[in-house]
Amino acid sequence: MSMYRNRYFLAGILLILLGIQFRMVDSFVLNEHATRALARVSKSGAVADTSSMSSMMLGIHPNPTKRVEPPRWLGLAMITVGAIVSFHAIAIPKT
Numbered sequence: 001m002s003m004y005r006n007r008y009f010l011a012g013i014l015l016i017l018l019g020i021q022f023r024m025v026d027s028f029v030l031n032e033h034a035t036r037a038l039a040r041v042s043k044s045g046a047v048a049d050t051s052s053m054s055s056m057m058l059g060i061h062p063n064p065t066k067r068v069e070p071p072r073w074l075g076l077a078m079i080t081v082g083a084i085v086s087f088h089a090i091a092i093p094k095t
Contacts, residue, residue: 008089015082023075032063 030038 005092012082012086019075019078027069035066
């Protein structure tokens with residue numbers, strides 16, 4: 001089935017492009033909702049709650065955000081896996 005071949009090739013190309021994007025970015029900042037979700041999942045330090053006192057203080061202090069720095073090897077790993085998947089898609093025989 002050539003449909004499998006096309007899907008493998010698309011997945012490989014997307015991994016290559018995502019890997020290039022990760023190589024170009026040094027760090028990124030999560031928005032408030034993503035920071036709160038990450039704090040709930042990882043059970044790390046408390047993020048500001050939604051009480052009335054914190055809502056008054058948010059006018060003075062900025063919203064809580066988290067800065068994420070992906071490791072340098074992540075982009076190279078994604079490019080490598082994407083290239084392998086793409087080459088595998090080319091090697092799959094047409095039926």
